[in-house]
Amino acid sequence: MVLDPNKDASLPEPIRRFLPAFSGRPLGPLLTQAMRSLAQRRPEAFERLGEFCKAHFLIDPTDLPFIFHVVPDGRAALVHTTGKNGALPSDVVIRGPILLLLGILDGSLDGDALFFHRAISVSGRTEAVVALRNAIEDAELRPSDLLGLGGNVARFADSGILGGLSLARQIVTGTHRRERTDS
Amino acid sequence: MTTSSRMELVCPAGTPSALRAAVQAGADSVYCGFRDETNARNFPGLNFSPQELAEGVRFAHAHGSKVLVAINTFARAGDTDPWRRAADTAASCGANAVIAADIAVLDHMATQHPDTRLHLSVQAAAATPESIGFYADAFNVRRVVLPRVLSVQEIAALNRAITVETEAFVFGGLCVMIEGRCYLSSYAAGRSPNLNGVCSPPEMVSYDEDRDGTAARLAGFTIDRYAPGEPAGYPTLCKGRFKAGDKAGYLFEDPVSLNAGSMIVAFRAAGVTALKIEGRQRGKGYVTEVVRAFRKAVDAAEQGEDATEIDSILASLSEGGRQTTGAYRKIWR
Numbered sequence: 001m002v003l004d005p006n007k008d009a010s011l012p013e014p015i016r017r018f019l020p021a022f023s024g025r026p027l028g029p030l031l032t033q034a035m036r037s038l039a040q041r042r043p044e045a046f047e048r049l050g051e052f053c054k055a056h057f058l059i060d061p062t063d064l065p066f067i068f069h070v071v072p073d074g075r076a077a078l079v080h081t082t083g084k085n086g087a088l089p090s091d092v093v094i095r096g097p098i099l100l101l102l103g104i105l106d107g108s109l110d111g112d113a114l115f116f117h118r119a120i121s122v123s124g125r126t127e128a129v130v131a132l133r134n135a136i137e138d139a140e141l142r143p144s145d146l147l148g149l150g151g152n153v154a155r156f157a158d159s160g161i162l163g164g165l166s167l168a169r170q171i172v173t174g175t176h177r178r179e180r181t182d183s
Numbered sequence: 184m185t186t187s188s189r190m191e192l193v194c195p196a197g198t199p200s201a202l203r204a205a206v207q208a209g210a211d212s213v214y215c216g217f218r219d220e221t222n223a224r225n226f227p228g229l230n231f232s233p234q235e236l237a238e239g240v241r242f243a244h245a246h247g248s249k250v251l252v253a254i255n256t257f258a259r260a261g262d263t264d265p266w267r268r269a270a271d272t273a274a275s276c277g278a279n280a281v282i283a284a285d286i287a288v289l290d291h292m293a294t295q296h297p298d299t300r301l302h303l304s305v306q307a308a309a310a311t312p313e314s315i316g317f318y319a320d321a322f323n324v325r326r327v328v329l330p331r332v333l334s335v336q337e338i339a340a341l342n343r344a345i346t347v348e349t350e351a352f353v354f355g356g357l358c359v360m361i362e363g364r365c366y367l368s369s370y371a372a373g374r375s376p377n378l379n380g381v382c383s384p385p386e387m388v389s390y391d392e393d394r395d396g397t398a399a400r401l402a403g404f405t406i407d408r409y410a411p412g413e414p415a416g417y418p419t420l421c422k423g424r425f426k427a428g429d430k431a432g433y434l435f436e437d438p439v440s441l442n443a444g445s446m447i448v449a450f451r452a453a454g455v456t457a458l459k460i461e462g463r464q465r466g467k468g469y470v471t472e473v474v475r476a477f478r479k480a481v482d483a484a485e486q487g488e489d490a491t492e493i494d495s496i497l498a499s500l501s502e503g504g505r506q507t508t509g510a511y512r513k514i515w516r
Binding site: 048049050052103104107108109110111112113115116117118121122123124125126127128129130131132133134135137138139140 | 197198199200201226227228229384385386388389390391392397409411412413414415416418464465466467468469472
Protein backbone atom coordinates (compact mmCIF):
# COMPACT_ATOMS: atom_id res chain seq x y z
CA MET A 1 0.00 0.00 0.00
CA VAL A 2 1.33 3.45 -0.90
CA LEU A 3 0.07 5.93 1.65
CA ASP A 4 0.11 9.63 0.84
CA PRO A 5 2.49 10.89 3.54
CA ASN A 6 0.92 14.34 3.45
CA LYS A 7 -2.43 12.96 4.67
CA ASP A 8 -2.93 12.93 8.42
CA ALA A 9 -3.55 9.34 9.51
CA SER A 10 -4.55 10.22 13.08
CA LEU A 11 -7.82 8.91 14.50
CA PRO A 12 -10.66 11.45 14.33
CA GLU A 13 -11.07 13.73 17.34
CA PRO A 14 -14.44 12.25 18.52
CA ILE A 15 -12.86 8.78 18.85
CA ARG A 16 -9.83 10.18 20.67
CA ARG A 17 -12.02 12.09 23.10
CA PHE A 18 -14.07 8.97 23.78
CA LEU A 19 -11.05 7.00 25.04
CA PRO A 20 -9.93 7.68 28.62
CA ALA A 21 -6.26 7.23 29.58
CA PHE A 22 -6.98 4.08 31.62
CA SER A 23 -8.62 2.37 28.61
CA GLY A 24 -5.20 0.99 27.61
CA ARG A 25 -4.57 -0.64 30.98
CA PRO A 26 -5.99 -4.11 30.19
CA LEU A 27 -3.86 -4.25 27.03
CA GLY A 28 -0.61 -4.59 29.00
CA PRO A 29 -1.19 -8.08 30.47
CA LEU A 30 -2.95 -9.24 27.29
CA LEU A 31 -0.06 -8.18 25.03
CA THR A 32 2.53 -9.55 27.46
CA GLN A 33 0.80 -12.93 27.32
CA ALA A 34 0.44 -12.73 23.52
CA MET A 35 4.16 -11.95 23.01
CA ARG A 36 5.32 -14.71 25.36
CA SER A 37 3.05 -17.20 23.71
CA LEU A 38 4.31 -16.08 20.26
CA ALA A 39 7.90 -16.58 21.47
CA GLN A 40 7.01 -20.11 22.49
CA ARG A 41 5.48 -20.94 19.11
CA ARG A 42 7.90 -18.97 16.91
CA PRO A 43 11.18 -18.35 18.78
CA GLU A 44 12.90 -17.44 15.48
CA ALA A 45 10.71 -14.32 15.26
CA PHE A 46 12.73 -12.82 18.15
CA GLU A 47 16.20 -14.04 17.09
CA ARG A 48 16.91 -11.11 14.77
CA LEU A 49 16.69 -8.75 17.74
CA GLY A 50 19.91 -10.20 19.15
CA GLU A 51 21.08 -8.20 22.18
CA PHE A 52 18.29 -5.66 21.63
CA CYS A 53 15.63 -8.07 22.90
CA LYS A 54 16.36 -6.58 26.33
CA ALA A 55 16.04 -2.97 25.16
CA HIS A 56 13.16 -0.86 26.50
CA PHE A 57 10.95 0.52 23.72
CA LEU A 58 8.44 3.26 24.43
CA ILE A 59 5.73 3.22 21.75
CA ASP A 60 3.60 6.34 21.81
CA PRO A 61 0.50 6.27 19.59
CA THR A 62 0.03 10.03 19.30
CA ASP A 63 -3.73 9.74 18.79
CA LEU A 64 -4.38 7.50 21.80
CA PRO A 65 -4.33 8.62 25.45
CA PHE A 66 -1.88 5.92 26.56
CA ILE A 67 1.62 4.64 25.74
CA PHE A 68 3.20 1.18 25.59
CA HIS A 69 6.45 0.18 27.27
CA VAL A 70 7.75 -2.94 25.52
CA VAL A 71 10.67 -5.24 26.32
CA PRO A 72 10.57 -7.84 23.50
CA ASP A 73 12.58 -10.45 25.39
CA GLY A 74 10.99 -13.57 23.90
CA ARG A 75 9.41 -15.73 26.62
CA ALA A 76 10.27 -13.05 29.19
CA ALA A 77 8.67 -10.26 27.11
CA LEU A 78 6.89 -7.47 28.94
CA VAL A 79 4.29 -4.97 27.77
CA HIS A 80 3.14 -2.28 30.15
CA THR A 81 0.70 0.54 29.40
CA THR A 82 0.51 3.90 31.15
CA GLY A 83 -1.03 7.31 30.58
CA LYS A 84 1.02 9.86 28.64
CA ASN A 85 2.47 11.28 31.86
CA GLY A 86 3.65 7.91 33.15
CA ALA A 87 6.58 7.38 30.77
CA LEU A 88 9.26 5.09 32.21
CA PRO A 89 12.96 5.36 31.26
CA SER A 90 13.46 3.85 27.80
CA ASP A 91 16.17 3.17 25.22
CA VAL A 92 13.97 4.12 22.28
CA VAL A 93 10.89 6.27 21.72
CA ILE A 94 8.71 5.69 18.64
CA ARG A 95 5.83 8.09 18.04
CA GLY A 96 3.09 8.14 15.40
CA PRO A 97 -0.62 7.64 14.72
CA ILE A 98 -1.78 4.18 15.83
CA LEU A 99 -2.95 3.12 12.35
CA LEU A 100 0.51 3.82 10.92
CA LEU A 101 2.26 1.97 13.76
CA LEU A 102 -0.01 -1.04 13.18
CA GLY A 103 0.73 -0.81 9.43
CA ILE A 104 4.45 -1.17 10.18
CA LEU A 105 3.70 -4.11 12.47
CA ASP A 106 1.71 -6.01 9.83
CA GLY A 107 4.23 -5.08 7.10
CA SER A 108 1.77 -3.19 4.91
CA LEU A 109 3.58 0.16 5.39
CA ASP A 110 7.24 1.05 4.95
CA GLY A 111 8.70 2.42 8.18
CA ASP A 112 11.57 4.26 6.46
CA ALA A 113 9.19 6.10 4.12
CA LEU A 114 7.00 7.12 7.07
CA PHE A 115 10.11 8.34 8.89
CA PHE A 116 11.46 10.28 5.88
CA HIS A 117 8.11 12.03 5.61
CA ARG A 118 7.98 12.62 9.38
CA ALA A 119 4.70 10.76 9.74
CA ILE A 120 6.40 8.87 12.59
CA SER A 121 9.33 9.94 14.74
CA VAL A 122 12.10 7.94 16.38
CA SER A 123 14.59 8.90 19.05
CA GLY A 124 17.06 7.08 21.30
CA ARG A 125 19.24 4.09 20.41
CA THR A 126 18.91 3.91 16.62
CA GLU A 127 20.52 0.45 16.42
CA ALA A 128 17.74 -0.96 18.62
CA VAL A 129 15.08 0.58 16.36
CA VAL A 130 16.79 -0.82 13.26
CA ALA A 131 16.96 -4.30 14.82
CA LEU A 132 13.30 -4.13 15.92
CA ARG A 133 12.18 -2.94 12.49
CA ASN A 134 14.06 -5.74 10.73
CA ALA A 135 12.83 -8.39 13.18
CA ILE A 136 9.21 -7.28 12.72
CA GLU A 137 9.65 -7.18 8.95
CA ASP A 138 10.91 -10.71 8.75
CA ALA A 139 8.48 -12.15 11.29
CA GLU A 140 5.52 -11.41 8.95
CA LEU A 141 3.27 -11.17 11.98
CA ARG A 142 -0.44 -11.68 11.46
CA PRO A 143 -3.11 -10.77 14.02
CA SER A 144 -3.70 -14.51 14.52
CA ASP A 145 -0.05 -14.93 15.61
CA LEU A 146 -0.60 -12.52 18.47
CA LEU A 147 -4.00 -13.98 19.30
CA GLY A 148 -2.66 -17.55 19.20
CA LEU A 149 -5.27 -18.68 16.66
CA GLY A 150 -4.96 -21.39 14.02
CA GLY A 151 -6.77 -22.90 11.01
CA ASN A 152 -9.88 -21.28 9.56
CA VAL A 153 -10.41 -19.08 12.63
CA ALA A 154 -6.95 -17.57 12.06
CA ARG A 155 -7.65 -16.92 8.39
CA PHE A 156 -10.97 -15.29 9.25
CA ALA A 157 -9.41 -13.15 11.99
CA ASP A 158 -6.49 -12.07 9.77
CA SER A 159 -8.60 -11.04 6.82
CA GLY A 160 -11.13 -9.31 9.05
CA ILE A 161 -8.63 -7.39 11.18
CA LEU A 162 -6.19 -6.49 8.37
CA GLY A 163 -9.05 -5.52 6.06
CA GLY A 164 -10.53 -3.40 8.84
CA LEU A 165 -7.19 -1.66 9.48
CA SER A 166 -6.69 -0.94 5.79
CA LEU A 167 -10.21 0.49 5.52
CA ALA A 168 -9.69 2.56 8.68
CA ARG A 169 -6.48 4.02 7.20
CA GLN A 170 -8.31 4.87 3.99
CA ILE A 171 -11.15 6.51 5.92
CA VAL A 172 -8.99 8.68 8.18
CA THR A 173 -6.78 9.83 5.29
CA GLY A 174 -9.76 10.36 2.98
CA THR A 175 -8.32 7.91 0.40
CA HIS A 176 -11.59 5.95 0.20
CA ARG A 177 -13.44 9.06 -1.00
CA ARG A 178 -10.84 9.72 -3.71
CA GLU A 179 -10.89 6.12 -4.90
CA ARG A 180 -14.68 6.16 -5.10
CA THR A 181 -14.61 9.41 -7.07
CA ASP A 182 -11.91 8.11 -9.43
CA SER A 183 -13.69 4.88 -10.27
CA MET B 184 28.01 -5.77 -24.95
CA THR B 185 24.55 -5.05 -26.34
CA THR B 186 21.59 -7.29 -25.71
CA SER B 187 18.37 -8.05 -27.55
CA SER B 188 16.75 -10.26 -24.90
CA ARG B 189 14.29 -9.20 -22.18
CA MET B 190 15.79 -6.91 -19.54
CA GLU B 191 16.26 -8.47 -16.11
CA LEU B 192 14.76 -6.77 -13.04
CA VAL B 193 17.15 -7.16 -10.08
CA CYS B 194 15.55 -6.46 -6.70
CA PRO B 195 16.78 -6.06 -3.09
CA ALA B 196 16.09 -8.33 -0.11
CA GLY B 197 17.36 -7.64 3.41
CA THR B 198 15.39 -10.49 4.96
CA PRO B 199 13.86 -13.79 3.82
CA SER B 200 10.39 -12.21 3.93
CA ALA B 201 11.59 -9.39 1.64
CA LEU B 202 13.02 -12.02 -0.73
CA ARG B 203 9.65 -13.74 -0.92
CA ALA B 204 7.91 -10.37 -1.39
CA ALA B 205 10.28 -9.42 -4.23
CA VAL B 206 9.80 -12.76 -6.00
CA GLN B 207 6.02 -12.55 -5.65
CA ALA B 208 6.00 -8.95 -6.90
CA GLY B 209 7.76 -10.02 -10.13
CA ALA B 210 11.54 -9.84 -9.56
CA ASP B 211 13.61 -11.72 -12.13
CA SER B 212 16.51 -11.77 -9.66
CA VAL B 213 16.88 -10.97 -5.99
CA TYR B 214 20.16 -9.87 -4.38
CA CYS B 215 20.96 -10.32 -0.71
CA GLY B 216 23.88 -10.82 1.68
CA PHE B 217 25.03 -12.65 4.78
CA ARG B 218 24.56 -11.39 8.33
CA ASP B 219 28.13 -10.11 8.72
CA GLU B 220 30.64 -7.59 7.43
CA THR B 221 31.10 -9.35 4.08
CA ASN B 222 28.32 -7.32 2.52
CA ALA B 223 27.82 -3.58 2.24
CA ARG B 224 24.53 -3.51 4.17
CA ASN B 225 25.66 -4.82 7.56
CA PHE B 226 22.87 -3.55 9.85
CA PRO B 227 21.41 -5.04 13.05
CA GLY B 228 18.70 -7.61 12.39
CA LEU B 229 19.27 -7.52 8.61
CA ASN B 230 20.52 -10.16 6.17
CA PHE B 231 20.60 -13.95 5.87
CA SER B 232 22.02 -16.90 7.76
CA PRO B 233 23.42 -19.70 5.53
CA GLN B 234 20.27 -21.74 6.19
CA GLU B 235 18.00 -18.80 5.31
CA LEU B 236 19.93 -18.27 2.09
CA ALA B 237 19.55 -21.94 1.11
CA GLU B 238 15.80 -21.73 1.75
CA GLY B 239 15.60 -18.42 -0.13
CA VAL B 240 17.37 -19.91 -3.15
CA ARG B 241 14.95 -22.87 -3.14
CA PHE B 242 11.95 -20.50 -2.94
CA ALA B 243 13.23 -18.21 -5.70
CA HIS B 244 14.11 -21.08 -8.04
CA ALA B 245 10.71 -22.69 -7.48
CA HIS B 246 9.15 -19.43 -8.69
CA GLY B 247 11.50 -18.97 -11.65
CA SER B 248 13.66 -16.24 -10.06
CA LYS B 249 17.41 -16.11 -9.47
CA VAL B 250 19.40 -15.23 -6.33
CA LEU B 251 22.55 -13.10 -6.45
CA VAL B 252 24.65 -12.94 -3.28
CA ALA B 253 26.51 -9.72 -2.47
CA ILE B 254 29.93 -10.36 -0.91
CA ASN B 255 30.99 -6.89 -1.83
CA THR B 256 33.07 -5.40 0.97
CA PHE B 257 36.86 -5.53 0.86
CA ALA B 258 38.46 -8.40 2.79
CA ARG B 259 40.55 -7.44 5.79
CA ALA B 260 44.27 -8.15 5.50
CA GLY B 261 45.20 -11.03 7.76
CA ASP B 262 41.57 -12.06 8.36
CA THR B 263 40.10 -13.16 5.04
CA ASP B 264 38.23 -16.21 6.41
CA PRO B 265 34.79 -14.51 6.69
CA TRP B 266 34.94 -13.59 2.98
CA ARG B 267 36.22 -17.03 1.93
CA ARG B 268 33.49 -18.71 3.99
CA ALA B 269 30.78 -16.43 2.58
CA ALA B 270 31.87 -17.22 -1.00
CA ASP B 271 31.91 -20.99 -0.32
CA THR B 272 28.50 -20.87 1.38
CA ALA B 273 26.92 -18.85 -1.42
CA ALA B 274 28.15 -21.38 -3.98
CA SER B 275 27.01 -24.37 -1.92
CA CYS B 276 23.54 -22.82 -1.46
CA GLY B 277 23.11 -22.73 -5.24
CA ALA B 278 23.29 -18.95 -5.68
CA ASN B 279 23.06 -17.98 -9.35
CA ALA B 280 25.81 -15.40 -8.99
CA VAL B 281 28.10 -13.74 -6.49
CA ILE B 282 28.47 -9.96 -6.58
CA ALA B 283 31.99 -8.98 -5.51
CA ALA B 284 34.47 -6.11 -5.78
CA ASP B 285 37.62 -7.25 -3.97
CA ILE B 286 40.09 -9.02 -6.26
CA ALA B 287 40.79 -11.57 -3.49
CA VAL B 288 37.10 -12.54 -3.37
CA LEU B 289 36.86 -12.52 -7.17
CA ASP B 290 39.96 -14.71 -7.42
CA HIS B 291 38.65 -17.17 -4.81
CA MET B 292 35.35 -17.50 -6.66
CA ALA B 293 37.01 -17.80 -10.07
CA THR B 294 39.39 -20.56 -8.94
CA GLN B 295 37.25 -22.45 -6.38
CA HIS B 296 33.75 -22.00 -7.83
CA PRO B 297 34.17 -21.45 -11.57
CA ASP B 298 30.60 -22.59 -12.27
CA THR B 299 29.05 -19.77 -10.25
CA ARG B 300 28.63 -16.55 -12.23
CA LEU B 301 30.58 -13.53 -11.07
CA HIS B 302 29.11 -10.04 -11.17
CA LEU B 303 31.34 -7.05 -10.51
CA SER B 304 29.89 -4.96 -7.67
CA VAL B 305 29.35 -1.23 -8.02
CA GLN B 306 31.87 -1.05 -5.17
CA ALA B 307 34.60 -1.78 -7.73
CA ALA B 308 33.68 1.50 -9.48
CA ALA B 309 34.58 0.06 -12.91
CA ALA B 310 33.33 2.44 -15.58
CA THR B 311 35.84 2.18 -18.42
CA PRO B 312 36.39 -0.51 -21.08
CA GLU B 313 39.91 -1.01 -19.74
CA SER B 314 38.96 -1.67 -16.11
CA ILE B 315 35.96 -3.82 -17.03
CA GLY B 316 38.12 -5.72 -19.53
CA PHE B 317 40.63 -6.46 -16.78
CA TYR B 318 37.98 -8.01 -14.50
CA ALA B 319 36.51 -9.98 -17.39
CA ASP B 320 39.89 -11.37 -18.49
CA ALA B 321 41.31 -12.03 -15.02
CA PHE B 322 38.24 -13.47 -13.24
CA ASN B 323 35.73 -14.26 -15.99
CA VAL B 324 33.33 -11.61 -14.64
CA ARG B 325 30.13 -11.86 -16.66
CA ARG B 326 28.36 -8.69 -15.62
CA VAL B 327 29.34 -5.29 -14.25
CA VAL B 328 27.09 -3.19 -12.01
CA LEU B 329 27.71 0.32 -13.29
CA PRO B 330 28.62 3.16 -10.93
CA ARG B 331 26.05 5.91 -10.97
CA VAL B 332 28.33 8.38 -12.77
CA LEU B 333 27.53 7.70 -16.42
CA SER B 334 24.96 9.26 -18.72
CA VAL B 335 22.82 6.94 -20.84
CA GLN B 336 24.84 7.96 -23.91
CA GLU B 337 28.05 7.03 -22.11
CA ILE B 338 26.54 3.66 -21.10
CA ALA B 339 25.63 3.00 -24.75
CA ALA B 340 29.21 3.79 -25.84
CA LEU B 341 30.61 1.60 -23.04
CA ASN B 342 28.37 -1.31 -24.02
CA ARG B 343 29.69 -1.15 -27.56
CA ALA B 344 33.26 -1.44 -26.25
CA ILE B 345 32.94 -4.32 -23.75
CA THR B 346 32.05 -8.00 -23.91
CA VAL B 347 30.21 -8.40 -20.59
CA GLU B 348 26.67 -7.54 -19.52
CA THR B 349 25.86 -4.28 -17.73
CA GLU B 350 23.47 -3.69 -14.83
CA ALA B 351 22.26 -0.15 -14.09
CA PHE B 352 20.63 1.21 -10.93
CA VAL B 353 17.15 2.58 -11.63
CA PHE B 354 15.71 3.35 -8.21
CA GLY B 355 16.72 4.04 -4.61
CA GLY B 356 19.36 5.82 -2.60
CA LEU B 357 22.26 7.55 -4.30
CA CYS B 358 25.90 7.70 -3.27
CA VAL B 359 28.29 10.53 -3.96
CA MET B 360 30.14 9.70 -7.13
CA ILE B 361 33.12 7.85 -5.76
CA GLU B 362 31.51 4.47 -5.08
CA GLY B 363 33.84 1.95 -3.49
CA ARG B 364 36.28 4.68 -2.53
CA CYS B 365 34.22 6.69 -0.06
CA TYR B 366 35.73 6.97 3.40
CA LEU B 367 33.78 10.08 4.39
CA SER B 368 31.92 8.44 7.28
CA SER B 369 35.07 6.83 8.66
CA TYR B 370 36.32 10.28 9.64
CA ALA B 371 33.37 10.62 12.03
CA ALA B 372 32.48 7.02 12.89
CA GLY B 373 35.74 5.14 12.37
CA ARG B 374 34.02 2.66 10.04
CA SER B 375 33.30 2.65 6.32
CA PRO B 376 30.90 0.91 3.92
CA ASN B 377 33.82 -0.55 1.98
CA LEU B 378 35.46 -2.36 4.90
CA ASN B 379 32.70 -2.79 7.47
CA GLY B 380 29.53 -2.66 5.39
CA VAL B 381 28.10 0.43 7.09
CA CYS B 382 28.66 4.10 6.44
CA SER B 383 26.55 5.31 9.36
CA PRO B 384 26.67 2.59 12.02
CA PRO B 385 23.23 2.74 13.69
CA GLU B 386 24.77 2.69 17.16
CA MET B 387 26.40 6.03 16.34
CA VAL B 388 23.25 7.64 14.93
CA SER B 389 20.76 9.55 17.04
CA TYR B 390 17.70 11.67 16.38
CA ASP B 391 17.14 14.16 19.16
CA GLU B 392 13.91 16.10 19.33
CA ASP B 393 13.53 19.53 20.83
CA ARG B 394 11.23 22.54 20.45
CA ASP B 395 12.75 23.54 17.09
CA GLY B 396 12.49 20.11 15.47
CA THR B 397 14.83 17.14 15.19
CA ALA B 398 18.62 17.05 15.16
CA ALA B 399 20.26 14.11 13.34
CA ARG B 400 23.66 13.24 14.79
CA LEU B 401 26.42 10.84 13.75
CA ALA B 402 29.01 9.98 16.40
CA GLY B 403 28.03 13.16 18.24
CA PHE B 404 28.37 15.45 15.22
CA THR B 405 25.15 17.22 14.23
CA ILE B 406 24.79 16.51 10.51
CA ASP B 407 21.33 17.95 9.94
CA ARG B 408 18.43 19.64 11.67
CA TYR B 409 14.86 19.23 10.48
CA ALA B 410 12.03 21.65 11.25
CA PRO B 411 8.81 19.95 12.42
CA GLY B 412 7.21 18.22 9.43
CA GLU B 413 10.21 18.77 7.13
CA PRO B 414 11.11 15.62 5.09
CA ALA B 415 14.23 13.85 6.38
CA GLY B 416 17.00 11.86 4.69
CA TYR B 417 19.40 9.07 5.62
CA PRO B 418 21.72 10.06 8.50
CA THR B 419 24.88 9.97 6.41
CA LEU B 420 27.58 12.63 6.29
CA CYS B 421 27.31 12.92 2.51
CA LYS B 422 23.68 14.02 2.90
CA GLY B 423 24.33 16.34 5.83
CA ARG B 424 23.38 19.99 5.75
CA PHE B 425 26.21 22.31 6.67
CA LYS B 426 26.69 26.01 7.13
CA ALA B 427 29.43 27.79 5.20
CA GLY B 428 29.53 31.50 5.89
CA ASP B 429 25.90 32.50 6.33
CA LYS B 430 24.53 29.92 3.95
CA ALA B 431 23.25 26.47 5.02
CA GLY B 432 23.04 23.81 2.32
CA TYR B 433 23.79 20.25 1.26
CA LEU B 434 27.53 20.36 0.72
CA PHE B 435 27.99 16.95 -0.90
CA GLU B 436 24.61 15.64 -2.02
CA ASP B 437 20.90 16.43 -1.67
CA PRO B 438 18.76 13.82 0.14
CA VAL B 439 16.93 12.62 -2.97
CA SER B 440 16.21 9.18 -4.42
CA LEU B 441 17.21 7.99 -7.85
CA ASN B 442 14.23 7.21 -10.04
CA ALA B 443 15.09 6.39 -13.65
CA GLY B 444 11.76 4.62 -14.24
CA SER B 445 10.97 6.95 -17.12
CA MET B 446 14.23 5.99 -18.88
CA ILE B 447 13.77 2.23 -19.20
CA VAL B 448 13.35 2.39 -22.97
CA ALA B 449 16.56 4.43 -23.18
CA PHE B 450 18.42 1.84 -21.08
CA ARG B 451 17.20 -0.87 -23.40
CA ALA B 452 18.41 1.04 -26.43
CA ALA B 453 21.77 1.57 -24.68
CA GLY B 454 22.21 -2.20 -24.38
CA VAL B 455 21.73 -2.53 -20.61
CA THR B 456 21.02 -6.15 -19.60
CA ALA B 457 19.65 -5.66 -16.09
CA LEU B 458 17.96 -2.93 -14.07
CA LYS B 459 18.72 -2.77 -10.36
CA ILE B 460 16.59 -1.46 -7.51
CA GLU B 461 18.52 -0.29 -4.44
CA GLY B 462 17.26 -0.80 -0.88
CA ARG B 463 18.26 -3.96 0.99
CA GLN B 464 17.88 -1.97 4.20
CA ARG B 465 14.29 -1.04 3.32
CA GLY B 466 11.19 -2.93 4.39
CA LYS B 467 8.89 -5.40 2.73
CA GLY B 468 6.33 -2.68 1.97
CA TYR B 469 8.94 -0.76 -0.04
CA VAL B 470 10.13 -3.90 -1.83
CA THR B 471 6.60 -4.90 -2.82
CA GLU B 472 5.56 -1.47 -4.09
CA VAL B 473 8.76 -0.64 -5.96
CA VAL B 474 9.19 -4.06 -7.55
CA ARG B 475 5.55 -4.17 -8.60
CA ALA B 476 5.78 -0.69 -10.18
CA PHE B 477 9.02 -1.53 -12.02
CA ARG B 478 7.71 -4.93 -13.17
CA LYS B 479 4.85 -3.09 -14.86
CA ALA B 480 7.18 -0.45 -16.29
CA VAL B 481 9.73 -2.96 -17.64
CA ASP B 482 6.97 -5.06 -19.22
CA ALA B 483 5.58 -1.89 -20.82
CA ALA B 484 9.04 -0.97 -22.12
CA GLU B 485 9.40 -4.43 -23.65
CA GLN B 486 6.23 -3.61 -25.61
CA GLY B 487 7.83 -0.35 -26.77
CA GLU B 488 5.83 1.84 -24.38
CA ASP B 489 7.14 4.18 -21.69
CA ALA B 490 5.85 4.36 -18.15
CA THR B 491 6.06 7.95 -16.97
CA GLU B 492 3.45 7.51 -14.22
CA ILE B 493 6.02 5.50 -12.25
CA ASP B 494 7.36 8.82 -10.86
CA SER B 495 4.14 9.67 -9.06
CA ILE B 496 3.55 6.06 -7.89
CA LEU B 497 6.88 5.94 -6.11
CA ALA B 498 7.25 9.52 -4.86
CA SER B 499 6.01 8.63 -1.37
CA LEU B 500 8.72 5.97 -0.97
CA SER B 501 11.58 8.30 -1.82
CA GLU B 502 14.19 9.59 0.55
CA GLY B 503 13.47 13.23 1.36
CA GLY B 504 10.32 12.91 -0.74
CA ARG B 505 12.27 13.97 -3.85
CA GLN B 506 13.50 12.11 -6.93
CA THR B 507 16.16 12.59 -9.60
CA THR B 508 17.42 10.84 -12.72
CA GLY B 509 20.94 11.53 -11.43
CA ALA B 510 23.84 11.31 -13.86
CA TYR B 511 21.79 9.42 -16.45
CA ARG B 512 20.65 12.84 -17.71
CA LYS B 513 23.65 15.05 -17.15
CA ILE B 514 21.77 18.30 -17.39
CA TRP B 515 24.61 20.19 -15.69
CA ARG B 516 26.82 19.65 -18.73
